[in-house]
Amino acid sequence: xxETKLSRRTALxxxxxxxxxxxxxxxxxxxxxxSCSDVSGLNDPEKTARSALQYTDRSPEAxxxxxxxxxxxxxxxxxxxxxxxxxxxxxxxxxxxxxxxQKV
Numbered sequence: 759x760x761e762t763k764l765s766r767r768t769a770l771x772x773x774x775x776x777x778x779x780x781x782x783x784x785x786x787x788x789x790x791x792x793s794c795s796d797v798s799g800l801n802d803p804e805k806t807a808r809s810a811l812q813y814t815d816r817s818p819e820a821x822x823x824x825x826x827x828x829x830x831x832x833x834x835x836x837x838x839x840x841x842x843x844x845x846x847x848x849x850x851x852x853x854x855x856x857x858x859x860q861k862v
Contacts, residue, residue, distance in 0.1 A: 794839035794848035817854030
């Protein structure tokens with residue numbers, strides 16, 4: 759039986775390409791944004807209202823997410839943040855706030 763040796767050069771090439779492959783696969787299959795917490799475009803009252811409504815990018819309750827809220831406005835593409843009729847700024851589909859209302 760013939761032995762196949764893995765050279766150091768081949769091993770380094772394979773290991774060196776792994777991070778790039780991970781980034782590419784993650785970007786290609788992206789079906790939701792990473793974060794929607796950039797509020798730099800909001801004024802102070804809008805930021806205060808967002809905090810008062812306890813908005814968070816990740817809902818503590820699986821059944822209550824922005825994506826199934828009546829106030830949620832979906833983004834043009836799944837990898838972008840959506841919007842809300844009540845909470846100003848970028849809204850994550852998996853987010854939650856105290857103004858959540860079941861989508862009709």
